[in-house]
């Protein structure tokens with residue numbers, strides 16, 4: 001994905017109520033941030049947020065969290081959230097390598113890692129360095 005600097009992106013991200021500014025402080029308490037849900041799904045590398053926004057609209061009973069490293073990309077996901085009006089979606093602007101600092105062991109029910117796309121002729125696959133850490137925060141680890 002090409003990254004363009006977007007003026008004001010950092011400031012917008014820092015002020016948005018949909019971006020959790022202190023994710024490490026929420027460790028073990030993420031369910032309290034959502035209304036009426038016991039289920040939390042996490043997307044690592046949310047990008048422009050199309051995938052997670054669609055899921056959030058389709059499944060209002062699930063709480064969704066998207067992590068994205070770059071403000072200039074995440075700002076697009078915020079735009080999409082504004083359009084969809086989903087109230088069950090929050091974002092973290094940060095490095096997914098730190099996922100164990102953000103979430104308690106077993107706190108997350110499902111993790112999505114969509115890197116690459118079929119349309120681009122790439123396999124949608126998990127970033128290798130994140131396979132290990134992401135397992136630790138799953139309620140029911142797989143494999």
Ligand SMILES: C[S@@+](CC[C@H](N)C(=O)[O-])C[C@H]1O[C@@H](n2cnc3c(N)ncnc32)[C@H](O)[C@@H]1O
Nearest residue numbers: 045046047067068069094095096097114115116
């Ligand atoms: C190929 S895009 C996928 C976007 C989206 N998940 C999808 O399926 O369309 C991968 C995204 O992961 C982000 N990313 C890569 N490494 C990351 C990391 N360590 N922590 C958080 N985000 C990361 C990139 O900035 C990029 O926006």
